[in-house]
Amino acid sequence: MTDTASTLALRSDVRTDGTLELSLREVPLPEPGPDEITVELEAAPLHPADISQLLGPADLLSGRHMGAGPDAKAVFRIPDDRFPSVAARVGRSLPVGNEGVGVVVAVGTRQLGLLGRTVSVMGGGMLARHRVVPASNALVLPEGTVPARGAAALINPLTLLSMIGTMREEGHRALVHTAAASSLGQMLNRVCLQDGIPLVNVVRRPEQVALLTAQGAVLVCDTSAPGFTRDLDDAVVAAGATLAFDAVGGGTLASQVLSAMERACSAGAAEYRRYGSTTHKQIYFYGGLDTRPVQLDRSYGMAWGVGGWLLFARLARTEPGVLAAMKARIAAELETTFATHFAAEISLADVMQDGHLDAIAKRSTRAKLLVNPKKSL
Ligand SMILES: NC(=O)c1ccc[n+]([C@@H]2O[C@H](COP(=O)([O-])OP(=O)(O)OC[C@H]3O[C@@H](n4cnc5c(N)ncnc54)[C@H](OP(=O)(O)O)[C@@H]3O)[C@@H](O)[C@H]2O)c1
Incomplete structure (x- = not known):
């Protein structure tokens, strides 16, 4: 089991004053249920859908950057005409990151065999040091798979x-x-x-x-x-x-x-x-x-x-056998057919930096970034 009841995660918050705030927070980390696993994340990609969740319709040129390391924050103005598109987010702090890769550090009682394995996982909130997810959301990777290879193996x-x-x-x-x-x-x-x-x-x-x-x-x-x-x-x-x-x-x-x-x-x-x-x-x-x-x-x-x-x-309508066959093909062809190229690896705090945000907002394949939650802040 993990020796921590909380973990550091990146959050995106829309405020009633028409701003969007990015920050790092200590968030609760529950013990895994019987069919869950706790993954210590080593890498998570920033895909276009993650970027939309991260930045919403924020005006990046209006950014104010404060603090450093774990206290880093960035605040942006949301143009008035775009605010209605994110009004439902007010008061709901959003985790970011649809998928990632890491090592299983705690398991539920029915998943003992996964302890210590490297897995690709999906399920949201992957821009964090740890995530608890159902074991069914994981793809067990071949031993020795480097994090950059497994980070974008699912979505x-x-x-x-x-x-x-x-x-x-x-x-x-x-x-x-x-x-x-x-x-x-x-x-x-x-x-x-x-x-x-x-x-x-x-x-x-x-x-x-x-x-x-x-x-x-x-x-x-x-x-x-x-x-x-x-x-x-x-x-x-x-x-x-x-x-x-x-x-x-x-x-x-x-x-x-x-x-x-x-x-x-x-x-x-x-x-x-x-x-x-x-x-x-x-x-x-x-x-x-x-x-x-x-x-x-x-x-x-x-x-x-x-x-x-x-x-x-x-996926909610996909037969388990069909899903298993797709996952097996992905695992077998991870280094070739399903390889993703990343331009650079950054820390959780780096996500909030001006230069990186510019690259992120471009949503360009050549500029795709990999976030390493273990990298020092
Ligand atoms: N619906 C789903 O379930 C689902 C699941 C997974 C992915 N997706 C979608 O799949 C797409 C590809 O994801 P990815 O991770 O492979 O993306 P990616 O590698 O980050 O590449 C994005 C691509 O989109 C191009 N692009 C950006 N803005 C554009 C625009 N306004 N008009 C035309 N092309 C534009 C970029 O071209 P340049 O290099 O010229 O900028 C780049 O080639 C995304 O839209 C993502 O949201 C959807």
Whole structure:
């Protein structure tokens, strides 16, 4: 058992005065229940969803930084027009960090075999020195796995494997993926190449085309290229894609993807169809990297749908055997297919520093940071 009843954790608080405060707090650390484990965390990534939880709509330029080490704090103003989006957070101090990696230092009575093992874990609040989680939220890693390798082993890998599950269940045979040079996108590309799934990668910069092409991607379209619409049409036809997972979310991109799918489905039709192709085309928004409203021009007939897609909702419906198979694949391919690159390792207190916050707010794959809760503050 641990010799401490509390642990240090990073918290994000929205205040009634229209500010957001980041701080480190001593928070209670309960003893693990029969099927729980206590993990001493060694690394936790800052993914886009963690960054949204951390910073909300705070205006980073308004930041005031106070204290140092365990007493470090940062306070930001929330623009008035954005406050309603986080009003429900007032009075609810939020832990941050969806996943991490560490060593099991205490176990419940039914999990004795996990004591001392290195595990990847998910379940929120991972920007902390310790976390108590259900053992079912853990992936036991091979001996000797370095923390940076195990830190991002669950959320993104399980997400893309589950997306492929959705694709198969809903009768599609190919995918369109946006923000496709993301860490998740690079993994998805590797899995689709291995599994023979046609994939259209949509990126926003020429360097990202080069990056994915060098990793074997066959169909890559750059939204910044003058011929993007035609490139997307050609790629969607080549793939035969009728399903897209969109991490961008805002603006017109989803609509452009639906239009390309409709053109692909209507091509070669013997007669004009007033209500468009009868083949169902589907977009799932699974991220919100572009916070502008979504614009749909509905120029793709009537057989289409848009919806949200969330890993945790999907996992709640996943058969235990299917989940176990996904975890086994991740563990076996952790160093290759499911590897994530981190730009730097920082401490819990470093998260609140100006320079790091700027990098964090960019939500760029090349700037992805790893937080080491054991690093001195
Ligand atoms: N729904 C779910 O259950 C679920 C689960 C896991 C992940 N996700 C989502 O999956 C996405 C990828 O996660 P990750 O950890 O792999 O991300 P990541 O490695 O941090 O990469 C983010 C990518 O998004 C691009 N990007 C940032 N802002 C953008 C914008 N406004 N428009 C277009 N592209 C933009 C970046 O491109 P630049 O390099 O050009 O900035 C970068 O390639 C995120 O949106 C995350 O929230 C969702």
